[in-house]
Amino acid sequence: MVNIETPHTEQDACKQEVKKVKKKKRKQKDATVSDNVTEELEGQTVAKKIKISEIENGTNGKLEKKKKKKKKVVATVKPDSESEAEEAEETSSEDCPFKKQFYSMNAETENRSKIEVKQFLEANNITVKGKGRKTFKPLLTFKELGFPANLMKACEGFAKPTPIQSQCWPIAASGRDLIGIAETGSGKTLAFSIPGLAHIKHRMETEKTKRKGPIMLVVAPTRELAMQSQEVLEVAGKYAGIRCVSVYGGVPKWPQKQALAQNFEVVVATPGRLVDLIGEGCCDLSDVTYLVLDEADRMLDQGFERDIRSIIGETHPQRQTCLFSATWPESIRKMAHEFLSSAIRVTVGSEDLQAGSRITQTVEVIEDRARERKLIELLKKYHANGKDRVLIFVLYKKEAPRIESSIQRQGWSCGSIHGDKTQDMRTAALENFKTGKVPLLVATDVAARGLDIPNVDYVINYSFPLTIEDYVHRIGRTGRAGRDGTSYTFFQQGDKLRAGELVKLLKESNQTVPEEMNKFDLSIRKKKGQYGDFGPKDYGQPMKASSKITFDD
Numbered sequence: 001m002v003n004i005e006t007p008h009t010e011q012d013a014c015k016q017e018v019k020k021v022k023k024k025k026r027k028q029k030d031a032t033v034s035d036n037v038t039e040e041l042e043g044q045t046v047a048k049k050i051k052i053s054e055i056e057n058g059t060n061g062k063l064e065k066k067k068k069k070k071k072k073v074v075a076t077v078k079p080d081s082e083s084e085a086e087e088a089e090e091t092s093s094e095d096c097p098f099k100k101q102f103y104s105m106n107a108e109t110e111n112r113s114k115i116e117v118k119q120f121l122e123a124n125n126i127t128v129k130g131k132g133r134k135t136f137k138p139l140l141t142f143k144e145l146g147f148p149a150n151l152m153k154a155c156e157g158f159a160k161p162t163p164i165q166s167q168c169w170p171i172a173a174s175g176r177d178l179i180g181i182a183e184t185g186s187g188k189t190l191a192f193s194i195p196g197l198a199h200i201k202h203r204m205e206t207e208k209t210k211r212k213g214p215i216m217l218v219v220a221p222t223r224e225l226a227m228q229s230q231e232v233l234e235v236a237g238k239y240a241g242i243r244c245v246s247v248y249g250g251v252p253k254w255p256q257k258q259a260l261a262q263n264f265e266v267v268v269a270t271p272g273r274l275v276d277l278i279g280e281g282c283c284d285l286s287d288v289t290y291l292v293l294d295e296a297d298r299m300l301d302q303g304f305e306r307d308i309r310s311i312i313g314e315t316h317p318q319r320q321t322c323l324f325s326a327t328w329p330e331s332i333r334k335m336a337h338e339f340l341s342s343a344i345r346v347t348v349g350s351e352d353l354q355a356g357s358r359i360t361q362t363v364e365v366i367e368d369r370a371r372e373r374k375l376i377e378l379l380k381k382y383h384a385n386g387k388d389r390v391l392i393f394v395l396y397k398k399e400a401p402r403i404e405s406s407i408q409r410q411g412w413s414c415g416s417i418h419g420d421k422t423q424d425m426r427t428a429a430l431e432n433f434k435t436g437k438v439p440l441l442v443a444t445d446v447a448a449r450g451l452d453i454p455n456v457d458y459v460i461n462y463s464f465p466l467t468i469e470d471y472v473h474r475i476g477r478t479g480r481a482g483r484d485g486t487s488y489t490f491f492q493q494g495d496k497l498r499a500g501e502l503v504k505l506l507k508e509s510n511q512t513v514p515e516e517m518n519k520f521d522l523s524i525r526k527k528k529g530q531y532g533d534f535g536p537k538d539y540g541q542p543m544k545a546s547s548k549i550t551f552d553d
Contacts, residue, residue, distance in 0.1 A: 096318050098289055099206075100175025102198040106144040109137050109170075124163040130344035136174070138166040145169050151197045154190060154236035162187035165194075167346045172322055173198060177343035179336055180324040183355075183476060186348055189232045192218075192292045192322045197233075199290045199320070200242050200265050213260075213284035214267040217291050219311060221298040223248035223270055223423065224430065229294065230268045242266060247283075249273045250423045257282045271299060271307035278314060285314040290322075297325045297332055301469070305335075312339055326473065355472050355509045358479035363489045363506065365516035371462060371490050372406060378460060378488055379412065383440065386412075388457040389433065392442045393474050394418075395463035403462060404442045414440040445470055453477055461489040468501040491517070500524040 117137050139145055142155050164182045172178050172195035180188055200215045220226040230246035237244060244266040245259040260283050277283040299308060321340050325332055382390055394400050397418035407414040415429035415438045432438040434453055445465060456478045465471050478485025499520035506513050
């Protein structure tokens with residue numbers, strides 16, 4: 001007698017196996033649907049459709065196909081809870097050989113309602129874009145970040161995080177690639193430094209093998225900005241045992257080579273000098289897992305794109321990358337798309353060029369010969385107490401010593417920084433100005449971008465810069481860290497090509513436009529780059545074919 005539970009043929013056995021698989025899949029999908037009850041309506045509909053199609057499907061191959069399809073759809077639903085965010089992070093970093101996630105949401109942050117978050121973002125003019133952005137609520141106090149006190153030492157003396165720090169810290173500390181767009185003086189340096197220190201500290205404590213080079217790399221456009229970032233990172237890392245060195249041009253390479261041989265945890269560098277040191281075999285970036293591109297728009301303006309690409313190619317392929325910029329032009333968008341992965345973009349203010357909201361701008365149309373006399377009048381007004389710090393910008397380095405001498409002849413203490421001075425002399429002059437020992441400083445545009453010079457009361461543009469971007473960054477030396485500032489700009493006939501851009505900027509900043517400015521052509525011309533309209537011009541036409549020239553005997 002044949003047992004009825006024993007299959008007669010191989011086909012019967014196969015059918016029973018398929019039934020078992022179908023039953024198992026039904027249970028799994030029933031559990032999935034139960035878990036997804038609280039998801040958005042669209043997510044529920046998609047999940048149920050997939051479940052029904054799997055039940056009606058009769059083959060194991062199709063079941064697997066539908067399972068994959070459902071996973072893909074569910075993954076596109078924006079995470080609305082902390083558990084979903086953690087699951088997404090685990091999935092994205094499961095193959096990464098080092099840890100990136102160091103942030104856990106504080107109870108105070110978690111209890112902050114959507115309305116409160118929206119009010120904070122609107123009050124500070126913050127825009128956040130990118131997948132997963134809703135899981136990162138802004139931090140209103142330093143303790144909400146949850147980092148040890150030794151990593152937060154650099155924040156002592158500040159009442160609360162700046163807007164860019166409030167929104168960027170939870171994102172960067174969670175290991176996500178980050179784009180930060182904010183005006184100068186907004187606190188961007190600490191926005192990328194504090195999460196970077198947590199990243200470094202964990203690798204130092206958990207990895208036993210000797211590193212080939214730094215863990216964190218900060219690339220900056222100028223040596224002054226590189227030195228400033230180094231100072232901030234040295235203070236921030238001092239109590240955590242994290243060392244920092246800066247390398248830049250204009251000084252001998254030998255001391256920098258010796259410093260790099262000590263295997264510092266953080267390197268801050270300008271692109272040109274760093275590429276030179278890499279080429280000479282003095283700097284290995286293969287262990288760089290936290291990369292920062294600071295003032296990225298300025299670096300591209302200065303023609304460093306090839307160097308930046310070369311530097312990025314030397315770093316760890318699974319690095320975390322933070323890109324900070326004052327503007328969001330097309331060139332920066334292309335670079336971010338190419339080198340950052342699933343980045344979240346935080347914009348404080350506008351993505352377009354704008355002046356600081358706390359700066360009172362005055363523009364005067366003036367003749368060249370009247371500028372020096374007017375400058376002395378302004379200094380008598382702005383520097384009457386002998387203590388207020390005034391930063392005076394000139395366009396060319398030959399102007400700087402002449403204006404410096406003119407001011408000194410009036411009995412005031414004044415210094416200068418420009419390209420004809422050695423790096424040591426420039427550093428000393430900048431330090432004297434920062435401390436207030438020499439409260440007047442004449443500078444070319446080397447001091448305009450990114451430098452954090454505290455408590456600058458007034459900025460005077462003795463010469464108008466070549467671009468409107470440089471104008472914004474010049475006046476951005478005042479009105480920083482929540483303080484109000486004042487700028488006074490001399491505008492001459494020779495600056496007429498920038499008239500339209502300047503008037504537009506003044507109007508957008510709700511500043512007074514002098515009547516004399518309306519005498520100029522206010523049309524805004526297409527930008528040709530920082531160094532003018534040089535180079536071959538094919539005007540979109542193909543290059544002519546070469547022709548062979550023959551000579552008679």
